Amino acid sequence: MQKLFSTVFKTGQLAASFLDRVINDSCIGDPNYTGDPYPEYERLLSQGPIVRSYVIGGWCVLDFDTVVELLKDPRVSADLFKNPTLHRMYRFSSDGDSRILQNPLMLNTDPPEHSRLRKLARSGFLHNFVQALEEKIRQSVNQCFLEVEGQTQIDLIDTLARPLPANIISDLIGVEAHDREQFRFMTEAYLRGVSKIEFSSLRRADKAFGEMLEFMEIVVERKRLDRGDDLISALIAAEEDGDKLSAEEVTTMCVLLMSAGYETTSRLIGNAVYLLLKHPEQLLELRKNPELVPNAIEEVLRFEPPVQALVRIALEDMEVRGRQIKKHQTLILIPAAANRDPNANDNPDKFDITRKNIKHIAFGYGIHLCLGAELARLETKVALEMLLDRYPQIELASQSPKWEPGYVMRGLEELTLRVA
8 A cells, every 4th residue: 555655646646736736627737826826716716616626536615705614614624634545645655653643733633622722822822922022023123124234135035024933933932042943944844845745745744843843842841841931831831621731732832833923924924015015006005104004914914815725624425505525525725715705805806905894814714713813913013014114215126026836825935125
């Protein structure tokens, strides 16, 4: 069996990203898709809210109401390994000893375990930290700008979008400054690996995930012996109704927060600045009315969300919008398409920071609403405010910046700006 799976992986039949092979007769594999996937989403949505994919033996879900409905539906699982085929792929790619399978992250669990973990994490994460972070974020942004003091051309991604969230989440968790770059490299290797269902990629992802766990196990143990004013210490102390997180659960929670807290916010900051510069009338409006920054962030999340797609598994046979979903079939939910559903938002292809009643599911929905959403919004708010305050003149050095490859996450590899 392992030889069979190895052969399948190596022949490239499963070598593409999830969305690379989701839809038959789709242009998703076209290089132009990476630069602008939204015309393809619109084309698919015109075929109906749910489109069959025979390649993955599942479905692609595109309209707002159906994505929200399935994110709430207890018959749909966030645990990808409840799909027997995916489970076998991960197991065989790691010779039967997958650290990813053995240490599920909270976002890949279902109730009641998910509810328990989320409740404990929330008590340690949101209430005790995020509200008091603005000054720390401002200091970090200022330090990022000091690194490029006097330069008239900067790469926003390397200057601000990557280091800011990495520094903030590292400070929160208690990762020492000299260890942060190492953890970031491991995080990026893990996320690149899991974006492809391919033998060697999954093997690299599992190796990187194991290294992340080992790294964080040392940090957690150190904090267990010498607690401080940081998130790990708060998670260790968190207790609800006599229940506490185990050492292993604290470790995997920190791995999740480090990777998700860094990746999503980094892309959100880059996407926000790019959209404002591509729409100079919107940038001018924001400069004149800085109180619009929070609303502008919501419009960025709707128009160009960092997380384009979510993968779910059907737990039983079910009917959705007249479609017969079979047990264990894969459902690719695409918030990026749902956010531009004209039934959810009027004139959805227009970027408008003054838009009223913005509807988006960029941070998920229901029980899987992102725990770090509030922190991501705050970091992006401070970053935009301080960027615009520091540079009265900002323009794109290139009208065609390079987008990262991949179709689950969406962000820029670089964003070179001319500033004055």
